[in-house]
Amino acid sequence: MDTIVNDLLQKQSIFRVGEVLSVNGREVCIKVDKNKNLSHLLYRGEIIKNVSVGSYLNILKGFVHIVAKVESEYIKENNDVNDSYHNKNEEISRTLVVKLIGYFENGLYHKGVKELPLIGNECLLMDNSEFSLIHKFAKDDELTIEIGHLVSDSNVPIEISINKLFSSHIGIFGNTGSGKSYTLAGIYKKLFDKVSANKMFQKNAKFLLFDFNGEYSKEGVITDTKKSYILCTRNSTGNKIPLKKEDLLNPELFNILASATEKTQQPFIKRTLSFYQNVHSKKYVISYIKGTLHNLLKSVLSMPDHTKAKLLLDYFEQILPEKINESGISIGLQKDLEWHGSRSSYYTIVAGDMKFFNNSIGQSYINRLSIYRAIDDYAENGNFVDIIIKYLYIQLIEDVINNRAINEHIAPAINKLKALMKDFEKVFIIDDNADFWNNNYFVVIDLNDVNINMKKLIPLLISFKLYTTHKKTKNETLSESLNIIVDEAHNILSYESMRESESWKDFRLETFEEIIKEGRKFGVFLTIASQRPSDISSTIISQLHNYLIHRLINNRDLEMVEKAVSYLDKLSIESLPILPVGACVLSGVIADLPIIVQMYKIEKHYSPKSDNIDLIKNWIDEV
Numbered sequence: 001m002d003t004i005v006n007d008l009l010q011k012q013s014i015f016r017v018g019e020v021l022s023v024n025g026r027e028v029c030i031k032v033d034k035n036k037n038l039s040h041l042l043y044r045g046e047i048i049k050n051v052s053v054g055s056y057l058n059i060l061k062g063f064v065h066i067v068a069k070v071e072s073e074y075i076k077e078n079n080d081v082n083d084s085y086h087n088k089n090e091e092i093s094r095t096l097v098v099k100l101i102g103y104f105e106n107g108l109y110h111k112g113v114k115e116l117p118l119i120g121n122e123c124l125l126m127d128n129s130e131f132s133l134i135h136k137f138a139k140d141d142e143l144t145i146e147i148g149h150l151v152s153d154s155n156v157p158i159e160i161s162i163n164k165l166f167s168s169h170i171g172i173f174g175n176t177g178s179g180k181s182y183t184l185a186g187i188y189k190k191l192f193d194k195v196s197a198n199k200m201f202q203k204n205a206k207f208l209l210f211d212f213n214g215e216y217s218k219e220g221v222i223t224d225t226k227k228s229y230i231l232c233t234r235n236s237t238g239n240k241i242p243l244k245k246e247d248l249l250n251p252e253l254f255n256i257l258a259s260a261t262e263k264t265q266q267p268f269i270k271r272t273l274s275f276y277q278n279v280h281s282k283k284y285v286i287s288y289i290k291g292t293l294h295n296l297l298k299s300v301l302s303m304p305d306h307t308k309a310k311l312l313l314d315y316f317e318q319i320l321p322e323k324i325n326e327s328g329i330s331i332g333l334q335k336d337l338e339w340h341g342s343r344s345s346y347y348t349i350v351a352g353d354m355k356f357f358n359n360s361i362g363q364s365y366i367n368r369l370s371i372y373r374a375i376d377d378y379a380e381n382g383n384f385v386d387i388i389i390k391y392l393y394i395q396l397i398e399d400v401i402n403n404r405a406i407n408e409h410i411a412p413a414i415n416k417l418k419a420l421m422k423d424f425e426k427v428f429i430i431d432d433n434a435d436f437w438n439n440n441y442f443v444v445i446d447l448n449d450v451n452i453n454m455k456k457l458i459p460l461l462i463s464f465k466l467y468t469t470h471k472k473t474k475n476e477t478l479s480e481s482l483n484i485i486v487d488e489a490h491n492i493l494s495y496e497s498m499r500e501s502e503s504w505k506d507f508r509l510e511t512f513e514e515i516i517k518e519g520r521k522f523g524v525f526l527t528i529a530s531q532r533p534s535d536i537s538s539t540i541i542s543q544l545h546n547y548l549i550h551r552l553i554n555n556r557d558l559e560m561v562e563k564a565v566s567y568l569d570k571l572s573i574e575s576l577p578i579l580p581v582g583a584c585v586l587s588g589v590i591a592d593l594p595i596i597v598q599m600y601k602i603e604k605h606y607s608p609k610s611d612n613i614d615l616i617k618n619w620i621d622e623v
Contacts, residue, residue, distance in 0.1 A: 011043070011127075012122075012124065014041060014043050015041075015043075015124040015125045015126075015127065016033065016122060016123070016124055016125075017030065017032055017033065017051050017057060017096075017123045017124060017125055018030050018031045018032040018033045018096070018123050019031060019120055019121060019122055019123060020059065020117050020118065020119050020120060020121045020123065021095060021119065022119065023116055023117060023118070023119065025116075026099050026100045026113060027097065027098075027099060028059070028068060028097075028098050028099075028100060028117060029095050029096070029097055029098075030057070030095065030096040030098060030123050031093055031094075031095055032051070032093070032094040032095065032096060038050055039052075041125075048125065050125070051070060051096065051125060052070065052073075053070050053071065053072060053073060053571070054069070054070060054152065054571060055069070055070045055125075056068070056069055056070075056126050056131065056134060057069075057070065057096075057098060057123050057124065057125065057126070058104070058123070058124045058125070058126055058130060059100075059117045059121050059122070059123050059124075060121055060122045060123075060124065061115060061117050061118060061121050064103065064114075064115055065103060065104040065105075066100060066102075066103050066114075066115065066116075066117055067100070067101055067102040067103055067104065067109065067134060068098035068099060068100050068101060068123075069098060069099055069101050069569065069571070069593065070096050070097070070098050071097050071098060071099055071569070071570055071571055072096075072097045073094065073095060073096045073097065074094075074095055074097070075092050075093065075094050075095070076092070076093050076095060077092055099569060099570075100113050100116070100117075101113075101569075101592075101593050102134070102592060102593065103115070104130070104133070107133075108133065109133045109134045109136070109592060110592070111592040111593060131156070132156065134592065134593060135150065135156055135158065135595065136159075137158070137159065137160045137161065137164075137590055137591055137592060138159055138160060138161035138164070139161075142161045142162070142163060142164075143161070143162045143163070143194065143195070144159040144160060144161055144162060145159065145160060145162055145165075145187070145190040145191060145194055146158065146159045146190070146600070147159075147160060147186065147187060147190060147597065147599060147600065148597040148598050148599040148600050149597070149598055149600075150595060150596070150597065150598070151580070151583050151596040151597065151598045152596070154598070158586070158595070158597050160586075160590055160591075161590065162191060162194065162195070164546075164589065164590045165187070165546060165590050166191060166483060166525065167481070167520075167525060168520075168525060168544075168545035168546050168588070168589065168590070169516050169519075169520075169525055169526045169527070169528075169543060169544045169545050169546070170525075170526075170527040170528070170544065170545070170546050170547075170548070171527075171528055171529075171533070171541065171544040171546070171547045171548070171549075172184050172527070172528070172529040172530075172547075172548045172549075172550075172584075173529070173530055173531070173533045173547070173548075173549045173550065173552065173557070173561065174531060174549065174550025174551055174552060174584065175531050175550070175551055175552060175553055175554075176531050177581065177612070178550035178551040178552075178579070178581060178582075178584075179550050179581050179582040179583070179584070179599060180529055180531065180550050181215055181487070181529070181608040181610045182582065182599065182601070182602065182607060182608065182610075183529075183548050183550065183582075183584060183599050184485070184487065184527070184529045184608075185216065185221065185222050185602060185606065185607060185608050186599055186600065186601075186602050187548075188207070188222050188223075188485070189222050189223065189602055189606050192222070192223045192225075192442070196223070196225065196441070201441065202441050204479050204480045204481060205441050205480075205481055205483075206437060206441055206443075206466075206480070206481070206482045206483070207441060207442045207443070207482075207483045207485065208443050208445070208462070208463075208466065208482070208483070208484050208485065209442070209443070209444045209445070209485040209486075209487065210445050210447060210458075210459045210484075210485065210486045210487065210492075211444050211445065211446045211447060211448070211487055212447050212448065212455065212487055212488040212491050213448055213487070213488060213610070214230075214446050214448030214449075214609070215487065215608035215609050215610045216444050216446075216487065216608050217230055217444045217446035217448075218609055220605045220606055221606060221607065221608055221609065222442070222606060222608075223442060223606070225440060225441075225442065226440055226442040226443065226444055227437065227438040227440040227442070227443045227444070228443075228444045228445075228446060229241050229443070229444070229445045229446065230446040230448075230449075231426075231427045231445065231446060231447060231449065231450050231454075231458070232426065232427075232449040232450065233423045233426050233427065233449065233450050233451045233454055234449060235426070236425075236426050238426065238427065238449065240426075240427060240428055240429040241427060241428050241429070241436070241445070241458075241462065242428075242429055242430075242431045242434030242435070242436055243428050243429070243430055243431075243465075244430070244431070244432050244434075245384055245430060245432055246432075247465055248384065248385065248388065248430070249273050249276070249277065250465075250468070251266070251269055251270040251273055252464070252468070253461065253464060253465055253468075254269055254273060254388075255269055255507075256457070256460055256461050256464060256507070257385075257417060257420060257424075257457070257461070258413040258414075258416050258417050259413070259416050260413050261413075264405070264406075264409040264410065265409070265410060265412075265413040268392075268395065268396070268399065268405055268410050268413070269392075269413065271395055271399075272388070272391050272392050272395040273388075275391060275394070275395055276388065276391045279391075285380070286378065286379065286380065289378060289380075289394075290375050290376065290378055292394065293316070293319070293320075293375045293378065293394070294372065294375055296394070296397050296398060296401065297316065297366065297371065297372060297375065298357075298363060298366055299401050300312045300313060300316075300397070300401065301337075301346045301357040301363070301366060302345070302357055302358050302363070303401075304344040304345070304358070306339050306341075306344070308400065308407075309346065310339075311400075311407060312397050312400060312401070313334055313337070313371070315393045315396060315397055316333065316371055316393075316397070317332070317333050317334070317371075318389075318390070318393050319378070319390045319393050319394060320333060320371070320374040320375060320377070320378060321374065321377050321378070321379070323370065323374065331370070333370050333371040333374050334370075334371060335370060336348050336349075336368075336369055336370055337369065337371070338354075340354070340356065343356055343358065344358070345357060345358035345362075346358075347362065348365060348368070348369060350365055350368070383421070383425060383430070384430040385417065385421060385424060385430075386421065388417075389414060389417055389418060389421075392413075392414050392417070393414065396410050396411070396414070420453075420457075423451065423453070423454050427450065427454060427458065445458065445459075445462065447459075455491060455492070456491070456492055456508065459486065459492050460492065460508050460511060460512075463484055463511070463512070463515065464511050466482060466484070466524075467482075467484075467514075467515050467519065467522075467524055470482050470522050470523065470524050471522050478522070478523050480523055481523040481524075481525070482523060482524045482525070483524075483525045483526075483527060484515070484524065484525070484526050484527070485526075485527040485528075485529075486526070486527070486528045486529070487529045488529065488530060488531070489528035489529060489530040489536060490530045490531070490532045490533075490535040490536055492508065492512075493509065493512055493528065493530075493535075493536045493537055493540055494535045494536060494537075495509060495535075495536075495537050509537050509539075509540075512526070512537075512540060513537065513539050513540060513543075516539075516540055516543045516544070517543060528540070528544075532554075532557065533552075533557050533560050533561055533564075534554065534556035534557045534559070534560040536560075538560065538563070538564055541560065541561075541564040541565070542564040542565075542566075544565075544588070545588050545589045545590070546586075546587070546588030546589060546590045546591075547565055547567065547568075547585070547586070547587050547588050548584045548585070548586055548597075548599075549561060549565075549568075549576060549584055549585045549587070550579060550582075550583070550584045551576060551577065551578070551579040551580075551581075551583075552576045552577065553577050558573070558576060558577070561573070561576070565587065567587040567588050567589075567591070567594060568585065568587055568594055569593075569594055572585045572587065572594040572596070575596060579596065580598075582598055582599050582601070583596055583597065583598045583599070584596070584597055584599060585597075
């Protein structure tokens, strides 16, 4: 018994740093004992690092052990000590400024402030067991991955809970060359190495990575088991992402394609898609459409407004097959139609007589017109989106006739779709039988050779499709999960963009903001990586659960991180501009306190292709 007490007293006397001098909320000042100003201490043959900025202290308040982190220190001269009975060394006192971060209870570390210390409470250095406890971010029965070690102590490995990390929204930030891409690849490689052999994982887990720079699509990067869609809009040689017809018949998804405005264009698109589904539920689809077009043509030809009627006749030419003569020249479908200004009516010449279509006699001659006969050749061949565009024109003709829509409000959405068609056909294929995942749990979409408009559209379209599908299939057990990973996320999550309308930008951001706000309920999680966090919507940054932040130098980026990330302390913020390559600040719900981790390197075969070019190797001749 005496031996135990002696050991305890000896340890306490050696590990004692000082005592509490003042308490101001979470900020506590500690006066350091005179004999504890050395850089190291010796305890039982071991060299122990003494207290300094960044160290952790154990403040004893009776039986309560309060954990604090040293944020700064200063010395103060005591001018009252001026008599011969005091040592000159006592004229200067060293004071530590610490922040309370947690406490020990029942042999475990807990973050948060349960009690405040009292003035005079003893402060001790932490031993190895206590130090390990505050850096233990998983319970003993949890499955973990080891991602790295403390920058300050390579003997302290950092293990994190798989469940807590990957069932959360993750932010990985850092300037170019700071190791951001390697961290992204590293944590997912560690995960796949640990659990991918399980059949339940292969069945229930899905991971989708949007790769803007072609770093992750190469064979072997992160894992050998993946499906890569390497897209290209410069030519038709790239892969194509399969979509089903029912995907495009979803009004919300089709609105994304058309960049449709909320008040006018979206209701029109919804009516059109309902019209398409109604027509295709009938037994004789083509016959029904031909009858509809014949009736609409008669209404257009009897209109007294020449401008409106001419516009609608031009739309008929967009719907109907083109007529080509023997010389290969296109013959207009309106060549036998004329407008009579005084009668405010279209007419045609039959046996030298003018037959006006604003009366029943003239309408009996409509079936002789080229445009009428062209309706008999109507067919729904080719690309599915082309067919939908025809239905959009049919719906627009009907709406304009019935004064339900104004052409100038609707036509831009159709023109947007038509302009999109060339690029759309290069990167998408409509196939009801194709499997997007191709029996894999990990898919990479390489956007490196895709133009800027499609770079914004594809991630939004695919993320929205998968998210809405996941919401619909949600069950009570919620066994299936989807992790969407966006590298260089500022490309699609930026709130500053001059290339798109405000309404389209708002819709793009709102879609991802909904995923990050509500996705957790449906098993959908977002991982974003970016070198410019200040360009990303602050709503998205602040809703992330866990952060791995590499070196950041730009003041705007630092200010954004400081404002949005509530888990960072002053020391972590100040260390961001000077972090070494591969080191990052780990913080969030997974970590009980912010720590600086040196991430482990991954084998070259599995690492992303983001290395800098070796100029000397390519410039200097071999001797």
